[in-house]
Amino acid sequence: xxxxxxxxxxxVLEARAxxxxxxxxxxxxxxxxxxNFDRRRPDALLDLTRAPExxxxxxxxxxxxxxxGVTYSRVIxxxxxxxxxxxxxxxxxxxxxxxxxxxxxGNLGAASPAGDSHPALLAGFAEVELASRxxxxxxxxxxxxxGVKQHAGRGDELVTxxxxxxxxxxxxFSKIGTRNAMVIAVTSFGLALHPDREQVGTGLGSAAPxxxxxxxxxxFLGAELDWSARRDIRDSVAAEFARLVATAASPIDDVRxxxxxxxxxLAVMARRxxxxxxxxxxxxxx
Amino acid sequence: MRITLTVNGEQRQADDVWEGESxxxxxxxxxxxxxxxxxxxxxxxxxxxxxxxxxxxxACLVAAGQAxxxxxxxxxGLSARGPATEGAGTARPVAGPVTGPVTGPVTGPPDAGxxxxxxxxxxxxxxxxxxxxxxPGLLVATHDLLTRDPDPDDAEIREALSGNLCRxxxxxxxxxxxxxxxxxxG
Numbered sequence: 143x144x145x146x147x148x149x150x151x152x153x154v155l156e157a158r159a160x161x162x163x164x165x166x167x168x169x170x171x172x173x174x175x176x177x178n179f180d181r182r183r184p185d186a187l188l189d190l191t192r193a194p195e196x197x198x199x200x201x202x203x204x205x206x207x208x209x210x211g212v213t214y215s216r217v218i219x220x221x222x223x224x225x226x227x228x229x230x231x232x233x234x235x236x237x238x239x240x241x242x243x244x245x246x247x248g249n250l251g252a253a254s255p256a257g258d259s260h261p262a263l264l265a266g267f268a269e270v271e272l273a274s275r276x277x278x279x280x281x282x283x284x285x286x287x288x289g290v291k292q293h294a295g296r297g298d299e300l301v302t303x304x305x306x307x308x309x310x311x312x313x314x315f316s317k318i319g320t321r322n323a324m325v326i327a328v329t330s331f332g333l334a335l336h337p338d339r340e341q342v343g344t345g346l347g348s349a350a351p352x353x354x355x356x357x358x359x360x361x362f363l364g365a366e367l368d369w370s371a372r373r374d375i376r377d378s379v380a381a382e383f384a385r386l387v388a389t390a391a392s393p394i395d396d397v398r399x400x401x402x403x404x405x406x407x408l409a410v411m412a413r414r415x416x417x418x419x420x421x422x423x424x425x426x427x428x
Numbered sequence: 429m430r431i432t433l434t435v436n437g438e439q440r441q442a443d444d445v446w447e448g449e450s451x452x453x454x455x456x457x458x459x460x461x462x463x464x465x466x467x468x469x470x471x472x473x474x475x476x477x478x479x480x481x482x483x484x485x486x487a488c489l490v491a492a493g494q495a496x497x498x499x500x501x502x503x504x505g506l507s508a509r510g511p512a513t514e515g516a517g518t519a520r521p522v523a524g525p526v527t528g529p530v531t532g533p534v535t536g537p538p539d540a541g542x543x544x545x546x547x548x549x550x551x552x553x554x555x556x557x558x559x560x561x562x563x564p565g566l567l568v569a570t571h572d573l574l575t576r577d578p579d580p581d582d583a584e585i586r587e588a589l590s591g592n593l594c595r596x597x598x599x600x601x602x603x604x605x606x607x608x609x610x611x612x613x614g
Contacts, residue, residue: 143446143447143448144447145429145447145491147496167491169489170489170490170491171489174450174489174491175489177448177491178450178469178488187448187491189493189494236471237471237474237590237591237592238572238588238590238591239474239477239485239486239569239591240471240489240591242483242484243485243486322590323591324590
């Protein structure tokens, strides 16, 4: 095995192109587990921690450009106001030690259907920045996930950043697990209200082969909500939104839960997230 | 490969490190620092919690090569590092527990000096050490918590220690120890 330790993003992308078998390594919270348990023996490890370009975030063109190497702890500490949904989700990741190392970019690179960042990124209409020696492109996050632990990045590309519009309305995230800390989601749900464009964003986690949006639910709710007068949501509307969210899922039975339970839980989480978010939109505490 | 890093204030070097090796393995097996415990090897238990460039993490999830040129503090370095707050003079000499049936000598690493860090002393005094396997990780996590927040409430303590498992399930005494340390250091 080789250990590649390039300094700076240009050299990282050169190394990525020159060593197609190298496994990118940032916070190590997935990759090191695989190494420690003999599950993976890549030809090389490509250490990304010496590229400061990856660990910065900035405002660009009215959006937040979040470097792929920004840790969950920093998202919580530095971006809770602008990216509230992602910050809430980040607080549910692992433990303090894991949040100090794990990154949103690593979550995307692993592309697990259970990744905690994904529902918030989907609900926030985020874009994933992919870079290679030959250039940079951006992919809408709902086109990024292509299969179980598969994504749209090519072998010579790296996830270098996520682009997200700062929140213009309430955002929520809910996750079912067996305890508060150190759990992989049985299923999870992210919701973002975008009052400026009168749109609703959703994201479902651990509910299908890939994280996905519930588009029918988004369109239904976006048309039903009384965005300007902010009147209470009728129970029938909340119930239909919850039903459409559950319908969008294609869950499986596995060790963490059954498909039927996941669908049920998604409907419950969708209704709760909506009630929390709408109360905030109305200026009420929830 | 060769890696060089600062551990507990000293420049250290290790040769013939396997590229997939964890920092935890290097600390324990190559540098004679077995304080950080090797249990789950997947970041679940927190027994190998260390500081890497001033931030806590699980040493089992850091590739040794990633630590090259970095600054590491392990549980062995806590007392030498001094209390999380000012006033190294508050550190007490090594002594047996104040109360309780455990009477054996309390021995730290030979190079750790005479004084325990107040967090370590509080764990002894509160009876928060049973089998002791989780203790080093809890000490580092508690040290970090009290550095950031000298007066945490119970919810904050639980959150800060949520990545550290005690299979003896001695959590009440552990919470007592954190409150005791906070009170003494505050």
